[in-house]
Amino acid sequence: MPPDTTTNPADDSLSSLGAPVSIDNIEASLKALWSANATHTRCSLINFVVYSERENSLARNAALLADITSDHACRALVIDAQTAAGASATLVKSWITAHCHLNQAGGKAMCSEQIAFQLRGNLPKLVPNTVFAHLDSDLPLAFWWQGGFSSAFDSHLTRRIDRLVIDSASWGDPQREFATLQAARQQSGARFIVLDLVSTRLFAHRLALAACFDTPETLAGLDRIDRVTIHHHAGQRFTAQTFAAWMTLKAGWNLESSCTSDSMQLSKGDGQALQLDLLESNEVTRCPGVSAVTLSGTDIDVSLAIDDSGRYLQSKVTIGDRPPLGCLTPLLACSEASLVSQRLRQPGNDALYFRIWNLLLPCI
Amino acid sequence: MIFDFQWKLGQHCIAPPTMMVGLVASSANSTCTEATPSYWTYMPYSENPFRQQFATRPTPEPCTVVIFGATGDLTHRKLVPALYSIAADGELPPTLKVVGFARREKDDATFRNELEAANRKHSRATHDDALWSTFSESIHYHCSEFQDVEGYRALGKRLDAIDKERGTGNRLFYVASAPEFFDEILENLRTSGLNKAPAGSWARVVVEKPFGTDLPSAQNLNSIVSETFAERDTFRIDHYLGKETAQNIMVLRFANAIFEPLWNNRYIDSVQITCAENLGMEGGRGGYYDKSGALRDMVQNHLLQLLSLVAMEPPTDLSADGVRDEKVKVIRSLRPITMADVAESVVRGQYIEGSVDGKAVPGYREEDRVDPESMTESYVALKIYVDTWRWEGVPFYVRMGKQLPKKATEISVHFRFPPSVLFNSIPMQGDVRGNVLVMRIQPDEGISLRMLSKIPGAALRMEPVKMDFSYSTSFGKASPEAYERLLLDAIAGDATLFARRDEVENAWRFIDQIENAWHNNPSPPPMTTYPAGTWGPQEADEMLERDSRTWRRI
Numbered sequence: 001m002p003p004d005t006t007t008n009p010a011d012d013s014l015s016s017l018g019a020p021v022s023i024d025n026i027e028a029s030l031k032a033l034w035s036a037n038a039t040h041t042r043c044s045l046i047n048f049v050v051y052s053e054r055e056n057s058l059a060r061n062a063a064l065l066a067d068i069t070s071d072h073a074c075r076a077l078v079i080d081a082q083t084a085a086g087a088s089a090t091l092v093k094s095w096i097t098a099h100c101h102l103n104q105a106g107g108k109a110m111c112s113e114q115i116a117f118q119l120r121g122n123l124p125k126l127v128p129n130t131v132f133a134h135l136d137s138d139l140p141l142a143f144w145w146q147g148g149f150s151s152a153f154d155s156h157l158t159r160r161i162d163r164l165v166i167d168s169a170s171w172g173d174p175q176r177e178f179a180t181l182q183a184a185r186q187q188s189g190a191r192f193i194v195l196d197l198v199s200t201r202l203f204a205h206r207l208a209l210a211a212c213f214d215t216p217e218t219l220a221g222l223d224r225i226d227r228v229t230i231h232h233h234a235g236q237r238f239t240a241q242t243f244a245a246w247m248t249l250k251a252g253w254n255l256e257s258s259c260t261s262d263s264m265q266l267s268k269g270d271g272q273a274l275q276l277d278l279l280e281s282n283e284v285t286r287c288p289g290v291s292a293v294t295l296s297g298t299d300i301d302v303s304l305a306i307d308d309s310g311r312y313l314q315s316k317v318t319i320g321d322r323p324p325l326g327c328l329t330p331l332l333a334c335s336e337a338s339l340v341s342q343r344l345r346q347p348g349n350d351a352l353y354f355r356i357w358n359l360l361l362p363c364i
Numbered sequence: 365m366i367f368d369f370q371w372k373l374g375q376h377c378i379a380p381p382t383m384m385v386g387l388v389a390s391s392a393n394s395t396c397t398e399a400t401p402s403y404w405t406y407m408p409y410s411e412n413p414f415r416q417q418f419a420t421r422p423t424p425e426p427c428t429v430v431i432f433g434a435t436g437d438l439t440h441r442k443l444v445p446a447l448y449s450i451a452a453d454g455e456l457p458p459t460l461k462v463v464g465f466a467r468r469e470k471d472d473a474t475f476r477n478e479l480e481a482a483n484r485k486h487s488r489a490t491h492d493d494a495l496w497s498t499f500s501e502s503i504h505y506h507c508s509e510f511q512d513v514e515g516y517r518a519l520g521k522r523l524d525a526i527d528k529e530r531g532t533g534n535r536l537f538y539v540a541s542a543p544e545f546f547d548e549i550l551e552n553l554r555t556s557g558l559n560k561a562p563a564g565s566w567a568r569v570v571v572e573k574p575f576g577t578d579l580p581s582a583q584n585l586n587s588i589v590s591e592t593f594a595e596r597d598t599f600r601i602d603h604y605l606g607k608e609t610a611q612n613i614m615v616l617r618f619a620n621a622i623f624e625p626l627w628n629n630r631y632i633d634s635v636q637i638t639c640a641e642n643l644g645m646e647g648g649r650g651g652y653y654d655k656s657g658a659l660r661d662m663v664q665n666h667l668l669q670l671l672s673l674v675a676m677e678p679p680t681d682l683s684a685d686g687v688r689d690e691k692v693k694v695i696r697s698l699r700p701i702t703m704a705d706v707a708e709s710v711v712r713g714q715y716i717e718g719s720v721d722g723k724a725v726p727g728y729r730e731e732d733r734v735d736p737e738s739m740t741e742s743y744v745a746l747k748i749y750v751d752t753w754r755w756e757g758v759p760f761y762v763r764m765g766k767q768l769p770k771k772a773t774e775i776s777v778h779f780r781f782p783p784s785v786l787f788n789s790i791p792m793q794g795d796v797r798g799n800v801l802v803m804r805i806q807p808d809e810g811i812s813l814r815m816l817s818k819i820p821g822a823a824l825r826m827e828p829v830k831m832d833f834s835y836s837t838s839f840g841k842a843s844p845e846a847y848e849r850l851l852l853d854a855i856a857g858d859a860t861l862f863a864r865r866d867e868v869e870n871a872w873r874f875i876d877q878i879e880n881a882w883h884n885n886p887s888p889p890p891m892t893t894y895p896a897g898t899w900g901p902q903e904a905d906e907m908l909e910r911d912s913r914t915w916r917r918i
Contacts (some may be wrong), residue, residue, distance in 0.1 A: 041837045073838065110837060210414035215531070216407050250414050330454050 014060050017078075017116040018097025026115055026134060029096055040109045042099055043073030046163075046164040046344075047135045050078045051127070052146040057114050061146075067337035069099040069112035072344050075136040076112055081119040081127060081152060090121035092130065111279060123152035132160065138168075142344060143192075148172060149180045159189040165340060167197040169238045169289075174364050178357055193349050198242050200333060200343045201289040205243060208313045208329035209293070212302050215325070217315050221300035222251060223268065228276040231292040237261060237288045240278045241363060247354040248276075286310045287334035306331065407564075424855035426651035427534035427566075428461040428526050430519070432549050433541030434464025434475070434505065438572065443540060444479045444503070445487035446847035451499050452489035453844075457855060459530045462503045465519060466541075467510065475505035488845050510545040516556035523558070526864040533565030536854055540572050547588055568597040570854050574656065575600050579872040580878065586865050596704055599854045600868060604666040604773075605861040606846030606853075608835065609805045613673040613775075614687075616803070617810065623801075625778070626679070628754045633780045633798060635674060636761045636916050637667055641769040642720055644742075644896065657740040659712075662764045664875045668695060669863070670805065671760055674775055675750050684859040688867060695870040699749040706881035707889040709748075711904040712741035715767040716828070718896030725767060725896045739883075739891055742766040745904035746878075747911075761908060767896035773805040776777070776916045790824055800916065809843065812833035 030053035034042050044161045048068070058080045065076050072141045100111040113133055121127045135141060145153065157162075171177040178312070184190055202363050226246070232240035237242070241261070248255060248266060253274060258265040266274040281291050285306065290303040301318045313329040333342040409415040409423050430445070431439050450456045464475055480500065484491045506522060508515020527533045537558070539549050550569070553559045561567035571589065576582025589598050604610050617623055626632070639662055645653060653661065672691040679686040701709050716727040728734060728742045743765035750760060779799040800814040812832040819825040835843060853861055880887055892901035899915065908914055 043837050046836060108836065206414070210412060213412050213414050214407065214409065216411075219407070219412060250416075252413065332454060 002243060004351065014095070014116075016062050016097075017095035018114065020093065020095050023092050023094045023117075023130075026094055026096060028128075030113055030115075030353060033096065033098065040098070040111045042098075043110045043112060044136050044139060046072065046074045046138050047141045048072065048074040048076050048344075049131055049141065049143045050076065050146070051081065051143065051152075052079070053081050053083075053123075053150055053152075054147060055081070055082070057146070062114065062116060064194050064337045064340070065112075065114055066099045067335075068341050068344075069114075070101045071341040072112075073110060074112050074142075075134075075139070076114040077131060078114060078116045079119060079127070079130065080117070081123050083123050083150075084120040090126065091118070092120075092126070093118040098175060120290060123150065124154050124156075127152040128154075128156045128160075131157065142195075144340060146170070148177050153180065153184065155184070155187045155190070158184045158192065159187065163195055163344075164192045165195045165343060168242075169198050169201070169236055171238070174238060175361065178258055178361070186194065194353060195343045196350075196353065197336075197339045197343060198239050199353065200339045200346075201239055202243050202246070203333070203342070204313050204329050204331045205290050205293065208306075208327060209247070209302075210317045211327045211329065212304075212315050212317050212325075215317075215321075217319055218300070218325075218335045221297070221302075221319055224268070224297035224300050225251075225268075225295045225302075226272065226274050226297045227295070228266075228274065229279060229292075229294045230276070231279050231281045232290050233285055233288040234282065234355040235279060236289050237278060237280065238364065241360050242356055243290050243293070244276055244278065245359045246352060248359065249352055249355060255331050255359055255362075261364055287331050310334070312318055367808075369504040393597075410493070410904070416493075422475065423887070424455070424457040424852050425534055425857075426457045426463040426529075426530065426532040427536050428523055428530075428853055429536045429538060429851075430463045430465055430523070431507075431538045431540055432465045432545070433509065433539070435466040435468050435478075436540060436542075438540045439464065440479065440482035441486045442845070442847045443851070445483050445539065445773050446845055446851055448483050448487045448491075448496070448499055449489040449845065450493070450848050450852060451493060452487075455852065457527060457603035459532060459573065460502060460855075461526050461530070463519070463522065464503070464505045465508060466505075467507070467508050470505055472503070472505050476500045476503055477575040479503065480482075484780045488848070509539060510552070511548050513552050514556050516552045516558060520556055520558050523831075527562065527565075528680075534569065535565070535567045537568070538570045538572075538854075543572075543574055543577075546571065546585060548586045550585075550592045559592045566597065566857070567593070568599060568854060568857070569593045570599040570601055570850075570862075572601055573603075574660070574667070575868050576591060576872060577656070577660060579869060579876045582868055582872045586869065590865070595865060596857075596859070598865075599859055600863040600865075601850055602665050602669050602863050603846040603850065604669055604805070605863075606848075607805060607809075608843040609803060609809045610670060610673060611849075611861070612811075613670070613803060617674075618678050627755050629758045630777055632758055633778045634759050634761060634911075634913060635671075635778065637670055637674075637763075637774075638776075638918060639667055639764040639773045640770060640899075640918065641766050642768060642771045644715070644720075644725055644728070644767045645731035645734060648733055650731045653742075654734045654738050654740045658742060658744040658764045658766070659878060660857075661877060663744060663746070663762060664871050665863070665868075667762050667764060668698075668871045669867075670773075670775060671748070671762065672867075674777070675752075675755055675760070677754070682860070683863075687860050688864045692867045692870060693863065694750060694752075695867055695874065697750050697752045697755075698874045699751050700874065701746070701748075701879040701881070703877075703885055706878060706885075709746060710878055710881075710889070711743075711745045711892060711901060711907055712882065712889070713741075713743040713765070713892040713894050713901040713904070714738070715742050715765075715896040716893045718767065718898065720767055720769070720897040723756075727893075727896070728766070741891065743768075743892075743894060743900050743904070745907060747907060759911065761913075763900065763904060765894075765900050768899060769897055771807065772918050774916075774918060775803040775805065777803075778913075778916075787824075787826065790826055802916075808834065809836070810838075 049054040052061060052063060058078060061078045065078060069076065095116040097114050099114060100109045102109055117130055119130060140162040141160060142163040142165060143161045148171050168174060213222065230240045230244055244264060253266045253268055254269055256265040262278045264276040266276055268274055283291055285291065285304060287310050295302040299320050304313055304315045307314050311331055313331060315327045317325045333339045395579060431443060433439060447462060480496055483496065537553060539546055541549060559567055572743050617627060672694040675694045676690040679690045714728040718725060729736050729738055745763040748760040748762055781797045786881050802812045804810050810833050812830045814828050814830050816826045817829045819827050850861060890905045894901040905915065
């Protein structure tokens with residue numbers, strides 16, 4: 001039977017990674033694992049690489065994969081990579097295991113293989129080879145790059161990626177990282193689409209705001225909005241900015257010259273000014289991102305906020321003396337694993353993604 | 365930031381200024397509450413700039429679903445569990461209401477309790493008490509006889525009140541009653557004016573099978589429907605089309621480059637479509653079935669729909685009419701089976717006593733509510749030709765039977781043998797030289813391809829092997845139920861997976877000739893028999909043997 005991978009996310013020991021194997025014996029060991037377990041079914045729809053250059057990331061990422069594989073059967077490679085100087089510094093350790101989940105239909109155990117690597121050395125050389133040598137053939141390659149890009153993010157690697165998962169909210173220097181991303185996309189042969197978890201984090205907010213404007217009364221009131229405030233959790237300023245930019249593009253507003261990381265001067269189609277402010281809140285939440293949004297103007301107020309349970313977004317529209325209209329929108333994805341799962345379920349290009357970045361670049 | 369509103373899922377809450385609001389739908393993409401009466405109206409999503417680019421398919425809009433036959437099996441086993449599962453997936457449109465319409469007296473609470481018990485058993489999504497509590501708030505019961513027009517007028521008033529409360533006048537009427545009431549329900553909808561939607565809204569009708577019992581009755585029903593609703597607002601359900609595997613036939617054929625070049629009479633020898641059931645007339649089914657039979661109950665609708673998906677030309681686009689235009693061309697191209705052909709091309713049969721799953725079962729004529737001298741077939745096998753350029757000379761063997769050894773609906777495409785120049789001297793047992801592509805519609809949904817492979821060893825020996833794709837092992841999650849997809853599509857106004865009038869009538873035209881040859885023939889072909897638990901009458905095997913073919917082993 002494949003090793004039990006019921007792991008505690010807090011457990012950063014390497015025991016959860018399964019059986020240690022030498023790198024040249026990985027495929028044979030996996031084959032032996034499956035031939036010894038006729039009752040478990042190996043499943044794979046994609047190759048999914050989780051790559052981190054943070055210290056001790058393996059156990060944590062393996063725990064995330066235990067969740068993600070319940071939705072996405074894959075050949076998973078989880079990589080902890082650290083640069084080490086000198087030719088003799090090259091070190092590769094590897095482990096194999098499987099994440100098994102009972103399927104809903106027949107109660108069968110469906111298993112995703114996981115190969116964990118600890119890489120120490122010259123990463124631009126080590127990483128592409130380690131990845132390419134262990135992919136399931138013919139299946140697409142989804143690559144979750146955690147944190148900012150390093151020298152390992154080079155064209156040998158990126159030309160083979162089909163879906164690049166990133167979280168731009170985690171970038172320390174968004175302008176530099178975005179430039180790296182753009183350069184990689186523009187390289188000859190690059191074909192990857194960008195799946196940014198920031199967009200996924202904002203999905204419910206976009207839906208909730210859209211629901212507020214389903215009535216002709218609120219849509220007509222959009223022209224009267226003259227102030228927008230977005231509250232966000234600590235470390236989620238860029239998420240809030242992304243929401244502001246999405247709203248700006250959707251509403252047909254224009255960004256004026258004055259723009260900082262915490263405010264934007266906008267103008268509407270009729271030339272009237274609109275002030276947008278970003279405020280950090282210190283609420284503790286299970287769902288970090290944008291905590292509340294208000295749009296106000298003459299005779300109209302539209303508000304979104306995460307409810308007490310943290311499971312829903314409440315929205316409220318007030319126009320004049322009409323009784324308010326309220327909606328609840330479920331926050332389907334909050335944890336990192338659920339965000340990635342949801343994003344992989346919607347692997348299409350976000351048509352507005354790069355337009356949002358272009359709008360934001362002067363402000364960050 | 366927390367508003368001064370008090371919100372609690374599944375409970376009523378107080379909104380300022382001292383206005384009662386009710387939670388009116390479950391965890392849809394948004395679940396909206398508002399004051400009663402409504403001060404808001406809804407517009408099509410396409411007019412909302414914030415909605416654009418959200419959806420990759422038509423978006424279901426807020427509406428009220430009225431189910432005729434609300435106390436019936438279909439409502440309890442399929443429709444309400446499907447709506448609940450859609451809600452659990454967060455895809456139910458906001459402010460959706462369900463009104464059950466039926467004859468038995470009961471109140472909302474009783475109706476909801478009955479549905480809750482059924483939902484626990486039948487819904488794909490796990491029953492969650494909190495979600496059900498919210499969802500069930502939007503379910504109501506309306507008691508009336510189907511023949512009583514006053515009951516429809518009272519329904520109209522109730523719907524008007526709901527519309528006023530919700531700010532939307534969209535209505536979906538789902539006719540899930542016994543078929544003998546279809547005409548009256550539609551006529552009363554027209555008489556009471558419920559077929560006309562308020563300005564800016566829509567009124568649609570979903571009609572369950574059977575859509576008629578022959579061509580004249582289908583034409584009559586169609587004319588009543590078309591006097592009541594426009595064709596674009598009419599959704600004739602064939603739940604096979606809602607199955608993922610049926611939808612995947614078009615994807616397999618037209619989204620993969622390797623199959624379509626081979627998909628013609630140059631490379632395909634024959635096609636088999638099998639629908640096998642390992643049940644008989646349990647649960648009082650005999651009463652309905654004995655008036656219908658395998659040909660009318662399954663072949664006229666489900667199996668001809670599958671055949672048309674396999675045989676159709678590529679549509680010009682994926683619009684409802686783009687796809688249905690091509691499907692109807694196939695149905696119109698079916699070579700008629702005349703009185704003279706019927707004995708050669710069709711085998712009908714009834715099971716006699718036998719054994720299924722280790723249990724003794726009675727013969728068809730001994731079943732509950734079945735006429736002891738019944739001439740209704742529990743099994744039918746047909747050889748059908750599609751008279752088009754592509755399919756000239758390729759037989760489509762279609763069979764459907766009750767009390768067969770296992771439950772399976774499958775389509776198999778049998779390719780021609782390769783030229784026998786290299787390996788023809790190598791002995792092989794049975795008819796295994798040709799490649800076979802199998803689409804398993806249900807259960808164990810998937811696709812397999814049979815091909816020949818060399819057995820390892822010094823000698824040159826070959827055996828067939830299978831490449832197998834299974835939905836459950838590839839995608840893990842259970843596929844949505846067919847009714848979930850079809851309900852969402854009807855609410856969104858997408859008729860692609862519903863049968864159009866001309867499809868239904870042309871299918872009946874084809875079937876009626878066979879029925880006519882059976883029942884109005886001075887020397888009708890015999891009613892064959894087969895022991896329950898076997899693969900049908902010997903005559904069906906002989907029909908293929910005459911063509912030097914055999915039924916595929918399932």
